[in-house]
Amino acid sequence: MGKFKEIFQNRNFTKLFLANFTSQLGSTIGLTAFMFYLLDRFTDQPAYATITELMFSLPTLAVFFIVGVLADRMDRQKIAYYCDWISALLSLSLIITIYIGWMPLIFVVLFLRSAVLKFFFPAENGIVQGILKEDNYTTAAGLNQLVGSLFMLFGNGLGIFAYWSVGIYGALIVDFLSFIGSALLIRACKIEREVRLPNGEHRLKDLKFKMILEDFKIGFLYMMKHKLLKNLMIGFIVFGVVNGGFSVMPVFILKYKLAPETYEELSIVIGIVFGVGVLIGSFVASLLSQKLKLYQLINIGLLLTGSIIITASLPNNITVFMIVLFFAALGLPFVNVGIGGWLPSIIDPKMMGRVQGLMNPLMMLAQSLTLGFITVSFPTILSIEMIYWLVGGCLVLVGIFYMITLPKLTNAEEQIKNSTLQESSAAR
Template sequence: MKKMIEIFKNPIFLKLFFANFTSHMGSVIGLTAFMFYLLDRFSEQPVYASITEMMYSLPTLLVFFLVGVFADRLDRQKIAYHCDTISSILTLLLFGAIFIGWLPLIFTVLFLRSGVQKFFFPAEQGILQGVLSKDDYSTAAGLNQMVMSLFMLLGNAVAIFVYWTAGIYGALAVDFVTFVISAILIRKCVIPEEVRLPNGKHSWKDLNIQSVAKDFTAGMKYILNHKLLLSLIGGFVVFGIVNGGFSVIPIFILKYKLAPDSYEEYSILLGVAFGAGVLIGSIFSSMLTQKFKFHVLIVAGLVISGTFIIAASFAPTTWLFLMIIFIAALGLPLVNIAIGGWMPSIIDPKMMGRVQGWINPLMMLSQSITLGVIAMTFPSVITVEMLYWLVGGCLLIVAVFYTIILPKYVKEEEPHSAVLNS
């Protein structure tokens, strides 16, 4: 707790933290409200809800090779600032598109806004790496994890309340205001030039196809030549499988096994149980990072979550299932906070954007493949219990892999890190 209080004394971190919070809050409220709007207006055409989800995910596959290069070659503060300002303008356009009622324009604006937002996180992470000390990385990761768990716990409820009371236009107004607040907070940050421009000054003229391809390839080579980093990112590919499976299997087991007649009501309780587990786990994980090595916490979190996800497949009642999911959620922050606190300390600040630019598409690719396999094989080939065994088993396999690999690479990395941070 003391470390959390101290880190908020850093004015740049304080502004960036609340900028990230407000920006994410607006996105959650806007997306959830828009999904309900489509389901209300086009209740007999649920395909529109699926298209909306695609408009938020597809841009990743189109801009992933740019986001990291931009974060390393251009002013990181300006990137984060313009992500919010352009998103606020596109929110106003979305307001008008919904008023007109032309779906192609609505989906186009959603696609563009999502694409713009993909540039925010690598730039913000690069700034945080530069303005925090090595000892503060895990604390910052813990705070971000707690915020994300609060959104899991309360985000949809707040979004639904705003939609019910103010309608889709009211929700978009909240969305617009949060982007503006986030932009103002980022604009007011006084960030050293070496943090904003870790590779020196570059202009848009420098970012031609050849230079972008060269920088993107340099990011890949940096990862491949960095054994510890490569091992961690290798685990992210499996985490994509876990994310893909876990995005659907809780609802599947409620609908097809435990509560077929009341699965919608129980899905709300499921969100509360999972969010509460992540929130409580985040609090304890933040304290444990000060006492244990990162790789120990990662393995412990993977074993806890993997074991109890497999156990959830054998739950005979819905309430026991919710209890097991709560326990499984306790282990996830150990993994997220440890990795979030570890990676900034082992990545060269000049390469942070390009490394971050590789992680998201790798996870999304494995996640998309997993969802495609599930769509083709469930329930004709595999059962819902098998899906839980797959997800939990993947976590346990990564735990074994990390147990064997990480201690060795940690010893090799320590001299290098000492030189890098001296």
């Protein structure tokens, strides 16, 4: 508890944490309500729900080459602030397009809003890295995981409740207000200039196309030369496959296998079961992160969760399925806390935006390809059980890969860091 108290004494972190929470709350309610709106209105066209998820992931591929460069060259606080405001306006636009009822226009607005949000997280991650001490990175990652588990616990329920009580328009108004609240919290932060502008001050007119490509190239070479980052990048591709599958798996298995008539109500229960598992796993992961090496924490989570997800394809009884899913959820926070606490400590603050800007598109590309594959192959070629086999198998494979590679690379990284510290001490 001492670590949590210490980190919240940092007022900037507290405001950023609340801003992230507020933004996620509205986005979760809005996106979940919209998903069920589509499933309710177009019950014979499950592809619409998958396309909605694609509109969340595909924009990354359109802006990935500039996202990280802007986060490293421009004012990170202003980027996060304006992203929230623009997203709020696009939420209002989504209300209008749903009222019009033309699906292509609805998906265009979803695409644009998602594209804007891609600029938010590299900027925010860079700020958090700069305002915290290195020994607080894992604590911050644990807090973010706790928030994520709360959204898993209550997110679907809140989204469905909003859809039932105030309709799709009311849910999107909550989405709109959440972005406004997040923007105001970010504006209230007092961030040092070195954190906001790690590479000095630049203006948009300074960012010529040639400069953007050169910065992107520098970030790419930085990752390729950093062996530990390069191996983690391979894992991020697999995580994209997992995210793509998980975004539709619970709803699909309920609607098309376990509970076709009551899938909406039971999806709330599924969300609660999964969220409780992740919440408990988050506490356990936070405790174990103080006793285990972070790569050990990651490996345990990958192998445990992957194996259980494969098993989750077998039950034909909803109760048994929920029990299996609960145990799968226990291991996920191990991976998220491990990676979230590890990356800020090994990435140069001046390169944080570009590294995030490169890793996220790789994950989103894999997520988009997975969703696209599910769209065209489910249920004609790919059964719901096969989706679980695909996702669980990917986690197990990357867990085995990390077991082989990460211990050696971690030792090499520690030796380089110790050598650098010794040289700095000798220079003084």
